[in-house]
Amino acid sequence: MFSVIKHKALSFLKKHPFIFVLYVLIAFLYVGQLILRMEITPLGYFSLYSQPMLPQDAYVQNLPFDKIKNQPIDIYNTAGTSFLILEILPTRYEVLSNAPFCNPAYDKLKQFGMSFNNEECQNLKSFEDWFYTYCKSRNLEMPSREDFEVRQCYFKNGKLLSSAPIVK
Amino acid sequence: MENYFQVRQLLNKISTLDFFSYKRIVLLVLLLAMIWFNYSGMGLHHVWNSPFDFKGADFTYFLVYKLGLNRLVLHSYTSAMFFDVLLIFSLIMALIWIKNKFFVIVSAVLMLIYHILLNAKMGYHAHHLFGFHFALFPFCFGAINALPAFYLSRYLACLTYFFAGFFKLYHKGWSVIGSFSEIFQNQHAAYFYFHPNSFLKHIGHFLNTYPAIGFMLYLSAMLLQLSFILGFFTRRFDKVLAFSILGFHLMDWYLMNLGVFMGMTVMMWLFLFKPQRNISTI
Numbered sequence: 418m419f420s421v422i423k424h425k426a427l428s429f430l431k432k433h434p435f436i437f438v439l440y441v442l443i444a445f446l447y448v449g450q451l452i453l454r455m456e457i458t459p460l461g462y463f464s465l466y467s468q469p470m471l472p473q474d475a476y477v478q479n480l481p482f483d484k485i486k487n488q489p490i491d492i493y494n495t496a497g498t499s500f501l502i503l504e505i506l507p508t509r510y511e512v513l514s515n516a517p518f519c520n521p522a523y524d525k526l527k528q529f530g531m532s533f534n535n536e537e538c539q540n541l542k543s544f545e546d547w548f549y550t551y552c553k554s555r556n557l558e559m560p561s562r563e564d565f566e567v568r569q570c571y572f573k574n575g576k577l578l579s580s581a582p583i584v585k
Numbered sequence: 586m587e588n589y590f591q592v593r594q595l596l597n598k599i600s601t602l603d604f605f606s607y608k609r610i611v612l613l614v615l616l617l618a619m620i621w622f623n624y625s626g627m628g629l630h631h632v633w634n635s636p637f638d639f640k641g642a643d644f645t646y647f648l649v650y651k652l653g654l655n656r657l658v659l660h661s662y663t664s665a666m667f668f669d670v671l672l673i674f675s676l677i678m679a680l681i682w683i684k685n686k687f688f689v690i691v692s693a694v695l696m697l698i699y700h701i702l703l704n705a706k707m708g709y710h711a712h713h714l715f716g717f718h719f720a721l722f723p724f725c726f727g728a729i730n731a732l733p734a735f736y737l738s739r740y741l742a743c744l745t746y747f748f749a750g751f752f753k754l755y756h757k758g759w760s761v762i763g764s765f766s767e768i769f770q771n772q773h774a775a776y777f778y779f780h781p782n783s784f785l786k787h788i789g790h791f792l793n794t795y796p797a798i799g800f801m802l803y804l805s806a807m808l809l810q811l812s813f814i815l816g817f818f819t820r821r822f823d824k825v826l827a828f829s830i831l832g833f834h835l836m837d838w839y840l841m842n843l844g845v846f847m848g849m850t851v852m853m854w855l856f857l858f859k860p861q862r863n864i865s866t867i
Contacts (some may be wrong), residue, residue: 476774497625
C-alpha cells in the first residue's frame with residue numbers, strides 16, 4: 418500500500434513538479450494550522466451552526482437604532498445583500514471591542530510574535546460615526562447623527578422586547 | 586417518466602461540456618457575483634476607511650500585511666475603487682480572451698486580495714467565498730498542469746464540505762431536537778420584527794411548531810456534507826455531489842437568508858467536468 422502511494426507520488430512529482438509542490442504546500446499549511454490551532458480556513462468556515470442551540474428567553478441582534486422613534490432601523494430594505502454586512506459590522510464591533518487589544522485572535526497572534534498596541538482600540542472609537550455614514554450610503558432611512566446609536570436589540574416572536582447600548 | 590429522461594439528457598449534456606465552456610461559465614458567475622457585491626455595498630471602496638483592521642490567526646493575513654497590500658489598496662477611496670474596477674475589468678478580459686491564462690491569473694490574485702481585505706475591514710474572519718478561488722484555480726494553468734490543478738481544487742472542495750459536516754457532528758449540533766428551530770429563530774430575530782408577514786416568518790412558525798422537521802433538515806444537511814468524503818475515493822457519485830452543493834446553497838439562501846453564498850455553487854463544475862473526454866481540448 419505504502420509503496421504504491423510512494424510510486425504514484427514520485428511519478429506525479431516527475432510529471433507535474435509545480436503542482437506537486439502546491440499539493441505539498443497546501444497540505445503543510447492545513448496540517449500546520451491544525452497543529453498550531455490557528456484558524457483553519459476554509460475548513461472552519463462551515464463550523465457555523467455546528468453547536469446545539471437551546472431555547473432562549475430572547476434573541477439578541479446588534480442593529481443601528483433610531484433613538485427618536487425608539488426602534489431599530491430596518492436594514493433589510495437595502496439594495497442587494499447589503500443587510501448581511503449591516504448585520505455583521507455591529508456584531509463584530511461588539512466582539513472586537515471586548516477582546517484584548519481589540520483582536521479575538523490576540524492570544525494566538527502573540528504566540529507567533531506579533532506585537533500589539535492600542536491603536537486598533539482607538540480606531541474602534543470612531544465606529545459609530547463611520548457606521549452612520551455607511552448606513553446612509555446604503556440609503557437607509559436615518560435619523561440625525563445625535564439620534565443614532567448602535568444597540569443590542571432583544572427580540573422574541575417577532576417583537577422587540579428591549580434594547581441597550583453595546584457593553585464594552 | 587418523460588421528465589426523468591429530460592433531466593438525464595440535460596445532465597449528460599452538462600457533463601460533456603468542454604474545459605473552455607466551464608471556464609466561460611465560472612468567469613461569468615464570478616463577474617456577476619463581483620458586480621452584485623459592489624451593488625450590495627461589499628466593494629472595497631465601500632469599506633476602505635472602516636475602523637476595523639482585523640488580523641486573523643491565519644497565514645493569508647500575515648502575507649497580506651507583511652507585503653503591505655492593505656496600505657496600498659486601502660490607501661484612499663480612489664485606490665480602493667481602482668482595485669474594485671480592476672478586478673471586474675480583469676474578469677471581463679479573461680472572458681473575452683478565453684484561451685489566455687494571463688487575465689485569469691490576475692483575476693485569481695486580485696480575488697484573493699479582495700477577500701482578505703474585505704474580511705479585515707469587516708472585522709470578520711471568514712473566507713466565506715473560498716469557492717470562487719477553488720473554481721478559478723484550474724484555469725490558471727496550461728495543458729500540462731490544468732488537470733492535476735483541477736483535481737487539487739476538487740479535493741479541496743471535498744475537504745471543505747466534509748469538514749463542514751464533521752464539525753456539525755463533532756460539536757453535536759444534532760444532539761438537540763429543537764436546535765435548528767432555535768438557530769432559525771436566532772438568525773431571523775430582527776427580520777421577523779421588520780417583516781412579520783414574510784414567508785420566512787411562516788417557516789419560523791412552522792419549525793417552532795414542528796421542531797422535528799427542523800431537526801431532519803439539519804441532519805440531512807450534515808449527512809449531505811459528510812458524504813463529500815466519497816469524493817476522495819471515487820468519481821462515481823460526482824453528479825450527486827454537484828447537485829448536493831446546489832441543494833445545500835439553495836437551502837442556505839432560502840432558510841438562512843445567506844443568498845450571498847449562492848455564488849459558491851460555481852464549484853459544481855469541479856464535479857461535473859469529465860476530464861478524460863475533454864482534457865485534450867485545453
